[in-house]
Amino acid sequence: MTDRPTVWEEMPKINRDLLAPLQTTTWTYFLWVGVLSCLVAAGAGAWTFQIQTGIGQTDLHHPIFWGSYIASFVFWIGVSHSGTFISGVLRLTNAEWRRPVTRLAELMTVVALLVTALFVFYHLGRVWRFYYLIPYPNQRELWPNFRSPLMWDATAIFTYATASTIYIYLPLIPDFALARDRIHGWRKTVYRWLAIGWHGSQAQWRTLEMAIRIITPLIVMVMISVHSIVGFDFGMALVPAWHSTIFAPYFVVGAVHSGLGMVMIGLYVLRKVYHLHNYVRTEHFEKLGKLLLVTTLLLAYMYFAEQLTVWYGKVPDHIAVQHSLLYGAYAVPFWFMVSCIYVIPLLTLVWPRFRQWPVGLMIVGLIINIGMYIERMLIIVPPLAHPRLSFQWDEYFPSLIEFVILVGTLALALLLYSLAVKFVPVISIWEEKLGKKHAPKR
Amino acid sequence: MPQNADTAERHVVLGFFDPTTSLPPVLDQIRNQGIPDIFMEILSPLPLETALLNKPVRIPxxxxxxxxxxxxxxxxxxxxxxxxxxxxxxxxxxxxxxxxxxxxxxxxxxxxxxxxxxxxxxxxxxxxVQQSGLRNDPRIDEGSVGLSIQVGNDTAKAHSISRLLQQAGASEVEIRTIASDS
Incomplete structure (x- = not known):
């Protein structure tokens, strides 16, 4: 016998607690949404201006044709890996502690993918020609060139976006049914549609569990392939400092690194705002901290192996890029980046007591993401700025229009996430109950 | 046969149980009343660890x-x-x-x-997959386990099953009458 209430007795409370964010909204939320909407409007205005006046509004120029938009594209794709990694890999390994974390990480995946797609459009000089990427023949019966890694990207990201949406939706069905019976107004109709007649029969549970069991390993495989393909965008090019075999695995690990950092931020903020301390506990931060330590070490190892190989080889084209990073034009952002994604996480996360400090972990997550964004810029810009003929060497810094678009898009991501939190339970309610049922009795 | 295609309405008996109730003996008693597993369904807020009903899977x-x-x-x-x-x-x-x-x-x-x-x-x-007459009930999400049995248009049988469920420890039992699709 135990004095602790059973999960069955706790169910009404769990339902109430986890549906509360959907039912109560404070004025600070509206203020937050208002501020974000203004920033999004500014970003939209800047993009409209760029479309009207041309891509020359950016600082992109010969030989640096890829800049902040592609760096942001790579960064947000990386963030999108948070959900799939946390949810998929931890589900596969049957890690019970994943339960309060999976949904908010999956939401990040979907939001990040939406934002990622935008950067492709920003980067297109003539955005109205976007349909050239869709596989159908033009009037001369010419199809898109699938031999180009950019078409691999388009295919992989479409697959990943579709699969991630399915992956977040399936476990949401029982929670939508729960919300359908407890939330009124226009949302009730939407929940009714989304719950597709869920009533909790064993036949439905069996189908749902089987589908999740089938899709989970598939989406993990898609996750790895997508960021590998983004890495191939660079690795396949004969550009000094890009043409490397390490890019695909390095990009995958880097994506998980920044994704975990972002989850740490989201976890802390949502726990604080919606008083989820009973569900998101210190142990969850601690376990995520350990994962973050692993990715820090793995990423540092890969980065070191790559830089050491370049340094030892002393191939002139490649070493020019490395010199610009170590003590040239990009030395300040390079060393700042090294501190942010390797040194600071390593020096903090190795301490068990630090891993039990949610605020500290949130700050480390933030620092990692700032560092990872700079790292994406440093992967793209210095190699392009140092082509083989040195008279072409040049520099790049994002223009004001680019900055406004970047800030507007970041605001859009935050806005979409904030709106989603009001529509979707941030913790999977039925999985939380299941976790409590499986928890060992004290 | 619990189902009769010619009838205008059908009865569904729905019993709510405490989750600690052992359902297999209850299911056996219902089977003894001549109702096969395909006309029964268990509703719960969580997936049950073992399949208590034998229902054929059409395509895996x-x-x-x-x-x-x-x-x-x-x-x-x-x-x-x-x-x-x-x-x-x-x-x-x-x-x-x-x-x-x-x-x-x-x-x-x-x-x-x-x-x-x-x-x-x-x-x-x-x-x-839903059986006719099955719909989500908030009591399930609050921590009850539901047992739903289709009994066709046989009102006497519906009442007999209802009594059976009450004797088996159901906290609440309802008989729902549904217009037939036929």
Whole structure:
């Protein structure tokens, strides 16, 4: 016998607690949404201006044709890996502690993918020609060139976006049914549609569990392939400092690194705002901290192996890029980046007591993401700025229009996430109950 | 037969149990009343660890996933190899069909189709698996386990099952009457 209430007795409370964010909204939320909407409007205005006046509004120029938009594209794709990694890999390994974390990480995946797609459009000089990427023949019966890694990207990201949406939706069905019976107004109709007649029969549970069991390993495989393909965008090019075999695995690990950092931020903020301390506990931060330590070490190892190989080889084209990073034009952002994604996480996360400090972990997550964004810029810009003929060497810094678009898009991501939190339970309610049922009795 | 196609209405008996109640003896008693498993359903806020009802599975989901994956490979081969052959333009002296590219694109489309087909099949299963008369009941989500039994138009049997459920420890029992689809 135990004095602790059973999960069955706790169910009404769990339902109430986890549906509360959907039912109560404070004025600070509206203020937050208002501020974000203004920033999004500014970003939209800047993009409209760029479309009207041309891509020359950016600082992109010969030989640096890829800049902040592609760096942001790579960064947000990386963030999108948070959900799939946390949810998929931890589900596969049957890690019970994943339960309060999976949904908010999956939401990040979907939001990040939406934002990622935008950067492709920003980067297109003539955005109205976007349909050239869709596989159908033009009037001369010419199809898109699938031999180009950019078409691999388009295919992989479409697959990943579709699969991630399915992956977040399936476990949401029982929670939508729960919300359908407890939330009124226009949302009730939407929940009714989304719950597709869920009533909790064993036949439905069996189908749902089987589908999740089938899709989970598939989406993990898609996750790895997508960021590998983004890495191939660079690795396949004969550009000094890009043409490397390490890019695909390095990009995958880097994506998980920044994704975990972002989850740490989201976890802390949502726990604080919606008083989820009973569900998101210190142990969850601690376990995520350990994962973050692993990715820090793995990423540092890969980065070191790559830089050491370049340094030892002393191939002139490649070493020019490395010199610009170590003590040239990009030395300040390079060393700042090294501190942010390797040194600071390593020096903090190795301490068990630090891993039990949610605020500290949130700050480390933030620092990692700032560092990872700079790292994406440093992967793209210095190699392009140092082509083989040195008279072409040049520099790049994002223009004001680019900055406004970047800030507007970041605001859009935050806005979409904030709106989603009001529509979707941030913790999977039925999985939380299941976790409590499986928890060992004290 | 509990179901009669000629009737205008059908009865569904729905009993709510405490989750600690052992359901197998209750199910056995209902089976003894001549009601097969396909006319019974257990509703719960969580998946039960063991399947208490013997219901045939029409097509296993994983088979549809495999079929979707195979179709996806075909789509990928068409995109990466077929479209190149439709307009055989040599670029950089390279072969028209690039095997690694076919592999990469086919992999992605295989995953896409496998996941999409699994999803569609799951959604159809969830949406249409429902027995007539079954609908979500908030009491289930609050921590009860429901047992639903279709008894056709036999009112006497509906009452007899209702009594049986009450004797078995159901906290609440309802008889719902539903207009027949036929």
């Amino acid at each position: 989901l994983y088979r549809l996933t495999i079929i979707g994956g195979i179709v996806g490979i075909g789509v990928g081969i068409f995109f990466a190899a077929g479209t190149a052959l439709l307009f055989p333009l040599v670029t950089g002296g390279k072969p028209i069909v690039s095997i690694p590219v076919v592999g990469i694109i086919s992999y992605e489309t295989m995953m896409l189709m496998a996941i999409a087909v699994t999803f569609v099949a799951t959604a159809i299963n969830i949406a249409f």
